[in-house]
Ligand SMILES: *[C@@H]1O[C@H](CO)[C@@H](O)[C@H](O)[C@H]1NC(C)=O
Ligand SMILES: *[C@@H]1O[C@H](CO)[C@@H](O)[C@H](O)[C@H]1NC(C)=O
């Protein structure tokens with residue numbers, strides 16, 4: 001009787017251990033997937049989200065933003081030589097109307113962001129606070145409702 005109880009306890013312990021291992025593997029797989037997603041495809045998705053938020057593009061700039069080629073070849077995009085990720089997004093003076101989607105906060109290698117002189121409206125999404133490498137942001141001469149929000153000051157590298 002006593003032995004049988006012990007065996008039962010042992011079985012339960014092994015079962016819990018297996019469960020634990022299984023859960024560890026689950027979260028490990030989760031981590032790997034998350035890491036794989038953070039590549040230039042994330043940049044492409046973010047820029048396509050921006051393209052989808054452009055309502056008027058008289059100079060047809062955005063037709064150049066095609067998945068047929070790397071984002072690094074798109075008009076207004078400069079990729080960093082080291083990581084081959086989007087480092088500069090300069091769509092100034094392109095005569096664009098639209099809004100800035102939160103996905104732009106996924107451009108984690110962005111250093112310069114220049115929207116000057118377009119007709120962007122609404123607000124600058126809070127997600128831009130995730131752009132920790134950002135040194136320059138220029139959004140003058142647009143129709144943003146935005147005032148400078150508090151998240152703005154969390155951009156520690158911002159100089160201009
Ligand atoms: C977009 O335009 C740039 C500069 O004119 C060019 O180098 C690039 O190949 C074009 N990309 C596409 C997809 O047409
Ligand atoms: C963006 O492009 C415009 C026009 O080519 C240029 O005047 C401006 O200096 C550029 N902005 C940045 C941050 O390089």
Ligand SMILES: *[C@@H]1O[C@H](CO)[C@@H](O)[C@H](O)[C@H]1NC(C)=O
Pocket residue numbers: 037042045102103105106127
């Ligand atoms: C990008 O950002 C959006 C919203 O901020 C988020 O929902 C989405 O999962 C992100 N996408 C990728 C591919 O990282």
Ligand SMILES: *[C@@H]1O[C@H](CO)[C@@H](O)[C@H](O)[C@H]1NC(C)=O
Pocket residue numbers: 093095117141
């Ligand atoms: C903005 O661009 C328009 C043309 O789209 C031009 O007429 C205007 O002078 C520019 N404004 C500034 C401040 O550069």
